[in-house]
Amino acid sequence: MYFNDLTMDINRNNYETFFLLYLDGELGPVDKQAVESFLSENADLQKEFALLQQTIFLPEEMVYEPKELLFRKEEKIRIFPIYWIRIAASIAVLLTAGWFIRTEILSSHKAVITGNTQAAVADIPSTKNPVNTNPENKKQMDHVSSKINGENVVQSNQGVEKKPAEIKNAGKSIIAYKNIYQKGDKNATVKSNSNLTKDNNHDQNPPVVPLSDESRSAALKSSTALEIQPDESTLVNDSKQISALTKTETAALVIVPGANVKSKNENMDLKETYDQTDNAISVIALNENNKSITGFFKKLTKISPDDNKTTSTRKVHISVFQFSY
Amino acid sequence: MTAEDYNDCVKLYADGLYRFMLKSTRQVEDARDLVQSSFEKLWEHRAEVNALKCKSYLFTIGYHKMIDLNRKNSRMEFRESLPDKFEAAPAGSPRLKAVLEKALSRLNERQRSLVLLKDYEGYSYEEITEITGLNITQVKVTLHRARLILKEWLVSVENVL
Numbered sequence: 001m002y003f004n005d006l007t008m009d010i011n012r013n014n015y016e017t018f019f020l021l022y023l024d025g026e027l028g029p030v031d032k033q034a035v036e037s038f039l040s041e042n043a044d045l046q047k048e049f050a051l052l053q054q055t056i057f058l059p060e061e062m063v064y065e066p067k068e069l070l071f072r073k074e075e076k077i078r079i080f081p082i083y084w085i086r087i088a089a090s091i092a093v094l095l096t097a098g099w100f101i102r103t104e105i106l107s108s109h110k111a112v113i114t115g116n117t118q119a120a121v122a123d124i125p126s127t128k129n130p131v132n133t134n135p136e137n138k139k140q141m142d143h144v145s146s147k148i149n150g151e152n153v154v155q156s157n158q159g160v161e162k163k164p165a166e167i168k169n170a171g172k173s174i175i176a177y178k179n180i181y182q183k184g185d186k187n188a189t190v191k192s193n194s195n196l197t198k199d200n201n202h203d204q205n206p207p208v209v210p211l212s213d214e215s216r217s218a219a220l221k222s223s224t225a226l227e228i229q230p231d232e233s234t235l236v237n238d239s240k241q242i243s244a245l246t247k248t249e250t251a252a253l254v255i256v257p258g259a260n261v262k263s264k265n266e267n268m269d270l271k272e273t274y275d276q277t278d279n280a281i282s283v284i285a286l287n288e289n290n291k292s293i294t295g296f297f298k299k300l301t302k303i304s305p306d307d308n309k310t311t312s313t314r315k316v317h318i319s320v321f322q323f324s325y
Numbered sequence: 326m327t328a329e330d331y332n333d334c335v336k337l338y339a340d341g342l343y344r345f346m347l348k349s350t351r352q353v354e355d356a357r358d359l360v361q362s363s364f365e366k367l368w369e370h371r372a373e374v375n376a377l378k379c380k381s382y383l384f385t386i387g388y389h390k391m392i393d394l395n396r397k398n399s400r401m402e403f404r405e406s407l408p409d410k411f412e413a414a415p416a417g418s419p420r421l422k423a424v425l426e427k428a429l430s431r432l433n434e435r436q437r438s439l440v441l442l443k444d445y446e447g448y449s450y451e452e453i454t455e456i457t458g459l460n461i462t463q464v465k466v467t468l469h470r471a472r473l474i475l476k477e478w479l480v481s482v483e484n485v486l
Contacts (some may be wrong), residue, residue, distance in 0.1 A: 020469045024443060026450055048476075055475035057425060057444035064343035064357070070335045070364045074328045 010038045012045075019049050023056060294322040330376035331368055338380045339364070341446060342387050348429070348441050349391050359394065363387040384446065385456045388438060395434055428478040435459075436471035443468060 010018040015038060021027050022035045039046055285294045297319045342363060346356035363386045374382050429437060442448045450464045
């Protein structure tokens, strides 16, 4: 398509426009021929034509590199079946939950186990009846005997009758024993005798110990000797106190009855509740030095007596655990 | 246009668009950015662009981007400093080429762009109207004024020399 805005013929007054249109290639064959004829007839204007011709830029070669920056590929849209989305969502939820639980465990420098309904407090017996004395360490060591729901737990292998622990209906209170290890023995928080597992393997079966009904106490052959200084025990009634306590102390022992513990106030009669079981007592000890948590769970199980028997039997289940954080 | 058409467009016209941008802006980085953003827009609108008109589409985008960039930077005066690489690629008479490069700086932004589109890319007046959005009379008048400025510059340089 040529520039067709020319309504006149080329002459000495308008030749410049014709020259420029000619050089820009915007003239048709007829007008081009007219310009060439005009130039041959007007030799004095050929220099001006040549000057205008020199104003035309000749193309230069320039290269844009790298062109790979500009190349593109179609992105294929991948359609995932719905069940894959479900599986992926499930995995994501599980991973999130696992991460959350792990974070919670690692971040809790002070472990506190609390009962969820009612909590009774087990007293620590007096220190005049040591259960397990370390020959290398002549400091007096205490043991834990607790009585919950009217039952005693006695270190039978020592043959020492323990002072029955009283049940305190402390509501949701818990008792925390501080400095459960002796000074200088920073690695030990809870010491157990040979009958209890000493390693960190939780998979070992807990010992089962028959209990005497007459003494109404559980003979705890696989007893656990704890280095507890009762005089340093502190009764704590709320979590804030526990938190303050555990922040200041190197280690803390928390003895917490498990759920569904019935108190004296509820007139728990053991004889009438043979089919019931005692609830677990959780003992947990924290050690800030080696960042470990050690504890055990005890559970008394009463076996209903036969009709011909007058006594009932009980079993104590003990599980020991230890983990580091 | 397909991705293949687009990549063909890159192969065919990236150099020309870069030359137009570099001659117009005389800034290598600006020119490269303009080329890249022009092709990016072409890719985004590839579904609406006819493969046969991708060059015109590219130069239209590039031209307007260059105008926007110049306005944004208030770079209405044309810088005369040329990169060494740019100066080292003369075509035809080296002396005339150098003089014309100087003369190009005498043109305003629109005149320069139209001369480059006309001479380097060979666009007709009609095509230039599509790219620039000017009407055909504006294109003709602008180009003719630019040629006369260049001619006057050549004459003055010849007189000096």
